[in-house]
Amino acid sequence: MAGVTRQGMAARVARDIPEGWFVNLGIGIPTMVADHVPVEREVILHSENGILGMGPAPEPGKGNAWLVNAGKQQVTLRPGGSFFHHADSFGMIRGGHIDLCVLGAFEVASNGDIANWATSENDSAPAVGGAMDLAAGAKRLWVVMDHTTKDGRPKLVESCGYPLTAPGAVQRVYTNLAVVDVVQGRGFVLREILAEGMSFAELQAQTGAVLHTDA
Amino acid sequence: MINKIVQSIAESLEGVKDGATVLMGGFGAVGQPDELIEGLLEQGARDLTVVANNAGAGKVGLARLMMEGRVRKIICSFPRSAGSTVFEELYRAGKLELEIVPQGTLAERMRAAGAGIPAFFTPTGAGTKLAQGKESRVFNGREHILEHALPGDVALIEAWQADRWGNLTYRESGRNFNPVMAMAATLTVAQTHHILDLGEISPDHVHTPGIFVQRVVQVERGAPWV
Numbered sequence: 001m002a003g004v005t006r007q008g009m010a011a012r013v014a015r016d017i018p019e020g021w022f023v024n025l026g027i028g029i030p031t032m033v034a035d036h037v038p039v040e041r042e043v044i045l046h047s048e049n050g051i052l053g054m055g056p057a058p059e060p061g062k063g064n065a066w067l068v069n070a071g072k073q074q075v076t077l078r079p080g081g082s083f084f085h086h087a088d089s090f091g092m093i094r095g096g097h098i099d100l101c102v103l104g105a106f107e108v109a110s111n112g113d114i115a116n117w118a119t120s121e122n123d124s125a126p127a128v129g130g131a132m133d134l135a136a137g138a139k140r141l142w143v144v145m146d147h148t149t150k151d152g153r154p155k156l157v158e159s160c161g162y163p164l165t166a167p168g169a170v171q172r173v174y175t176n177l178a179v180v181d182v183v184q185g186r187g188f189v190l191r192e193i194l195a196e197g198m199s200f201a202e203l204q205a206q207t208g209a210v211l212h213t214d215a
Numbered sequence: 216m217i218n219k220i221v222q223s224i225a226e227s228l229e230g231v232k233d234g235a236t237v238l239m240g241g242f243g244a245v246g247q248p249d250e251l252i253e254g255l256l257e258q259g260a261r262d263l264t265v266v267a268n269n270a271g272a273g274k275v276g277l278a279r280l281m282m283e284g285r286v287r288k289i290i291c292s293f294p295r296s297a298g299s300t301v302f303e304e305l306y307r308a309g310k311l312e313l314e315i316v317p318q319g320t321l322a323e324r325m326r327a328a329g330a331g332i333p334a335f336f337t338p339t340g341a342g343t344k345l346a347q348g349k350e351s352r353v354f355n356g357r358e359h360i361l362e363h364a365l366p367g368d369v370a371l372i373e374a375w376q377a378d379r380w381g382n383l384t385y386r387e388s389g390r391n392f393n394p395v396m397a398m399a400a401t402l403t404v405a406q407t408h409h410i411l412d413l414g415e416i417s418p419d420h421v422h423t424p425g426i427f428v429q430r431v432v433q434v435e436r437g438a439p440w441v
Contacts, residue, residue: 136341
């Protein structure tokens with residue numbers, strides 16, 4: 001019973017983003033979400049380095065060195081897009097103007113804590129970037145990540161072992177196996193199993209905290 | 216007649232002192248004042264505190280400044296990136312102090328410095344290890360931490376157009392940290408691709424008014440920046 005692919009996870013997230021939202025996408029699978037939002041559904045992408053209305057990567061040979069995303073890859077601008085400086089860009093994030101931020105993570109806890117920036121207390125060179133601003137400031141924070149680590153340890157946990165990015169910030173987690181909400185006072189609530197043929201008990205066995213169901 | 220345009224990089228960096236806090240614009244390579252940073256190597260100031268989003272790459276610019284032992288401390292949000300080996304080696308060897316600041320807090324601390332705000336509360340970083348040693352206070356039921364303004368002695372920035380009063384425009388995502396750094400420093404030096412006559416930049420389109428800029432030097436960087 002295989003889980004969904006990285007593209008499948010990105011597509012599943014994209015399905016839940018309605019027209020009109022201002023959305024900031026993190027590096028990795030979150031970036032791929034943009035490719036799965038149909039062009040006719042107008043979702044306005046924000047990039048922390050001062051862009052609204054960010055479009056896809058340029059066609060080969062049409063790149064513009066002045067126009068990069070948060071991962072420093074070249075991108076394009078859609079008609080209606082705009083540029084602004086860093087304090088305004090983070091004013092949008094910190095001031096609660098961004099409807100949704102999608103980030104990757106090392107761990108998410110059942111109380112919504114997220115750890116996604118440093119892998120130990122003594123990281124040789126920690127790098128936080130805009131993750132803490134986004135986690136604390138966006139109206140909604142969704143995480144897209146594998147359900148377990150490569151060696152099979154759960155990434156949905158009772159309590160994060162890695163240094164926190166923000167406490168109590170995550171509302172929803174999309175993994176290669178399932179869609180899980182974080183509900184204050186309850187913890188993880190299963191919305192959907194994505195892995196074909198997987199039972200609730202099998203999913204629970206790969207999850208480091210209790211999975212509730214609405215039923 | 217006011218004329219902030221100087222004729223050389225060397226002239227633009229006159230008076231930068233040992234121990235100075237230097238704000239360096241740019242997000243990665245975009246909007247980064249490469250020639251001014253290289254000029255600082257020649258200029259000779261040492262024991263610098265550098266404020267920048269990233270910690271340099273390769274062995275040029277900021278990375279070379281660090282390699283030559285001229286930087287005491289770096290304040291940034293994301294030091295680790297492709298090619299940031301000089302930073303990583305010096306940091307691991309204990310030869311470089313590092314202050315990690317969330318990117319929005321970094322921008323806001325400089326904006327605050329430019330706007331006369333000595334400190335502010337923010338929820339960003341509350342409840343994390345970056346809150347250690349910081350005053351905290353609850354507003355509307357949520358924990359916030361106190362962050363202090365971050366002024367610079369010098370800001371080195373990159374503009375697209377400039378005039379002799381120091382009015383500036385930036386190009387596309389090259390704007391990034393440059394405007395807030397211009398506000399936050401005592402001496403702001405802008406390298407610019409183009410110099411226009413006074414009045415040629417539409418007043419409606421000035422991004423950084425000349426009040427925030429002390430010196431302008433023209434640098435034509437060539438491809439891919441034209």
